[in-house]
Amino acid sequence: MIGAMAAATFRFYAELNGLLPRQWRQRDILHSFRAPASVKDRIEAHGVPHTDVELIQVNGEPVDFGYGVRDGDRVSVYPFMAVVENPRPLRPPYPRGRFVLDQHLGRLAAYLRLLGLDCVHRTDFPDEEVAQVSVDEHRVLLSRDKRLLMRRAVVHGAFVRATDPMEQVPEVLHRFGSPETIAPFSRCMTCNGVLRSADREQVEDRLLPDTRAYYREFRECPDCRRVFWEGSHGLRRLRAALPPRITSARADGGERLPSRLAPAPCPYLTGTFAFSSSNQFWIRLMRVISAAGRRLVLVSRKRWPSRSRS
Numbered sequence: 001m002i003g004a005m006a007a008a009t010f011r012f013y014a015e016l017n018g019l020l021p022r023q024w025r026q027r028d029i030l031h032s033f034r035a036p037a038s039v040k041d042r043i044e045a046h047g048v049p050h051t052d053v054e055l056i057q058v059n060g061e062p063v064d065f066g067y068g069v070r071d072g073d074r075v076s077v078y079p080f081m082a083v084v085e086n087p088r089p090l091r092p093p094y095p096r097g098r099f100v101l102d103q104h105l106g107r108l109a110a111y112l113r114l115l116g117l118d119c120v121h122r123t124d125f126p127d128e129e130v131a132q133v134s135v136d137e138h139r140v141l142l143s144r145d146k147r148l149l150m151r152r153a154v155v156h157g158a159f160v161r162a163t164d165p166m167e168q169v170p171e172v173l174h175r176f177g178s179p180e181t182i183a184p185f186s187r188c189m190t191c192n193g194v195l196r197s198a199d200r201e202q203v204e205d206r207l208l209p210d211t212r213a214y215y216r217e218f219r220e221c222p223d224c225r226r227v228f229w230e231g232s233h234g235l236r237r238l239r240a241a242l243p244p245r246i247t248s249a250r251a252d253g254g255e256r257l258p259s260r261l262a263p264a265p266c267p268y269l270t271g272t273f274a275f276s277s278s279n280q281f282w283i284r285l286m287r288v289i290s291a292a293g294r295r296l297v298l299v300s301r302k303r304w305p306s307r308s309r310s
């Protein structure tokens, strides 16, 4: 049986407008469809993946994705950043610090790993498999492919808006960052392995002569066998690059964060390991970490208490 034609008014708010075709941005959209139809399908018909929607209201009342849109409904759709608290969550809480990235986001995966986040990524990664890993392993799917995010099975995900990997990092942390998952330099950038301490004797065969002479402490990746060593000036630089209010917030509680939000010791100041001798890389990396820190404090204050309950 073919359903009757119906029409509803849709309005997308805040940054969801960036996902809409230009003619639908920042305005009411009269949308015709064949009833019955779920609000999730009708939202995606506008080009907005369900993963990027945080709150849906129909005629002022919150609904979930399964709601059947009726003739004459007024549907308001909000992204994460515009929602303080959703009385009717659209999905279970986000998996913390666990991601899977589509094959085009390799640099982003490397930078997130550098911050200690658990990121599955391969350069030969079919969409089908990316989606499956996100479901099977409870990982947030990050992609710049809206079709991939619209797959039915995908529960947690986000469309990555920025194209520069250094801008993508704060964008991801702003929505999914949680202070306790950030542990810079604890994970292998190349293969996602968790680094472990190693004695000089264990790694000697893999060191350059200079490194052998100047460094005593090492970490190695148990999976790909790469060796990392502590940069003697890395910690100083990292401290200098951090915004003062973050270091003092951690040190003296000046930010008045709830105590469970302030990890001790400050995760940004521990485990400083040099991954590269290129100054340019270091400077950019410090900027990312400092930006990440700023965002995380902001996110904690606004979002953390209400989301960690369940």
Ligand SMILES: [Zn+2]
Binding pocket: 188, 189, 190, 191, 192, 193, 221, 222, 223, 224, 225, 226
């Ligand atoms: Zn590795």
